[in-house]
Amino acid sequence: MSRTVPRVLVTGAMGQIGSELTLALRERYGHDNVVATDLRTPSGPLAETGPSDVLDVTDMNSIAEIIRKYRIDTVYHLAAILSATGEKNPAMCWRVNMEGSLNVLNLAVELKLGTVIIPSSIAVFGPETPRVATPQETVLKPRTMYGVTKVCGELLGEYYVRRFGADVRGLRYPGIISSETPPGGGTTDFAVEIFYKAVQEGSYTCFVKEDTSLPMMYMPDCIKATIDLAEADFRKLKHHSDFNVGALSFTAGELATEIRKHMPDFRVVYEPDFRQAIADSWPSSIDDSAAREEWGWKPAWDLSSMTADMLSRLSARFGRV
Ligand code: NAD
Ligand code: SER
Numbered sequence: 001m002s003r004t005v006p007r008v009l010v011t012g013a014m015g016q017i018g019s020e021l022t023l024a025l026r027e028r029y030g031h032d033n034v035v036a037t038d039l040r041t042p043s044g045p046l047a048e049t050g051p052s053d054v055l056d057v058t059d060m061n062s063i064a065e066i067i068r069k070y071r072i073d074t075v076y077h078l079a080a081i082l083s084a085t086g087e088k089n090p091a092m093c094w095r096v097n098m099e100g101s102l103n104v105l106n107l108a109v110e111l112k113l114g115t116v117i118i119p120s121s122i123a124v125f126g127p128e129t130p131r132v133a134t135p136q137e138t139v140l141k142p143r144t145m146y147g148v149t150k151v152c153g154e155l156l157g158e159y160y161v162r163r164f165g166a167d168v169r170g171l172r173y174p175g176i177i178s179s180e181t182p183p184g185g186g187t188t189d190f191a192v193e194i195f196y197k198a199v200q201e202g203s204y205t206c207f208v209k210e211d212t213s214l215p216m217m218y219m220p221d222c223i224k225a226t227i228d229l230a231e232a233d234f235r236k237l238k239h240h241s242d243f244n245v246g247a248l249s250f251t252a253g254e255l256a257t258e259i260r261k262h263m264p265d266f267r268v269v270y271e272p273d274f275r276q277a278i279a280d281s282w283p284s285s286i287d288d289s290a291a292r293e294e295w296g297w298k299p300a301w302d303l304s305s306m307t308a309d310m311l312s313r314l315s316a317r318f319g320r321v
Helices: 018-029 060-069 083-088 090-110 145-164 190-200 219-231 252-260 275-280 289-295 303-318
Strands: 008-011 034-038 052-054 074-077 115-117 167-169 171-173 175-177 203-206 213-218 248-251 267-270
Touching: 008 018, 008 060, 018 034, 018 074, 018 219, 060 090, 074 090, 074 219, 083 090, 083 145, 083 275, 090 115, 090 145, 090 167, 115 219, 145 167, 171 219, 175 190, 175 219, 190 203, 190 252, 190 303, 203 252, 213 219, 213 303, 219 289, 248 252, 248 303, 252 267, 252 303
Parallel strands: 008 034, 008 074, 034 052, 074 115, 115 167, 175 213, 203 267
Antiparallel strands: 213 248
8 A cells, every 4th residue: 555544433333334334444554544433332342443523524623523532634524314204204314414515514624634435325316317327426315314315415415526626526326235233214224125135034024015126236346436536636636526326226026036046945025115216216227427437436245145145244244044
């Protein structure tokens, strides 16, 4: 690694992505250089393998205190309220997602920080957006409060780059599939729950229809994409806060069929709830040529390798039914 070792703050580190990304960042930059924070008290490997603290991202003074205390120069701002929880409490979703991002961006300028990563999401898209191979530049008219905050977050990031010369970067993650920490209240959660239920109970009641097709990504690719973007040469980026990143695209039924290749008796019933409308408003696949051209994005995992790995990890932890 030729660049100076960063001093990293991770917000929302107890979440699905933060819990694994933080450990990967510690492996890469040194355990003492990566501070895990969350509204919930960090516990387990996050608390055991490096510095950690409680931090509410809606409180700008507390963020500034942590940045000074740990001499932070790089922020991975992961604290957020996701789509399904956001529809149950839109006001909280707006407050956490917008105040949190604005606080981090203002401190990036005031305290002259280096790189700030603020993830975006496929939730920025809406029903008017082309659903197949969704382009980088396209209609952004989301139907969820979560999506509204993600569009605003992208625009704010771009504004802080141009207005203040801040180094802000972000990716539109698809649904993230992982085996370590359960997802935190999103619409794509079914693609993780299905694995836990397959291994623990042998059956699953899926909250979207069988033919619901969405873009997804396995956690190792998510971590790689995030760190690759963070380490890319900023001067070579034409986009900043809104990179489309694709990896996998499949229907709920195709995922169940793939699981059945390993567990022939696995049963799924489909009982769509309010999350179906959210899923229907999102793309089914993503054109990520800008990320591939500007910072070399290339996913490594496909549906078959991801499914085999998820089942093997969860079976090792829970045993098979
Ligand atoms: P998550 O819900 O699993 O975790 C979010 C964390 O933020 C939680 O640990 C929660 O305790 C914490 N948090 C909530 N309010 C807070 C506050 N006021 N102050 C500090 N912490 C607070 O989310 P995730 O899946 O890990 O998502 C991380 C980022 O990636 C978010 O910006 C999310 O929008 C984005 N993203 C995630 C996915 C996905 O499928 N997981 C997809 C697209 C985008
Ligand atoms: N996985 C996220 C959600 O469903 C997408 O941003 O909310």
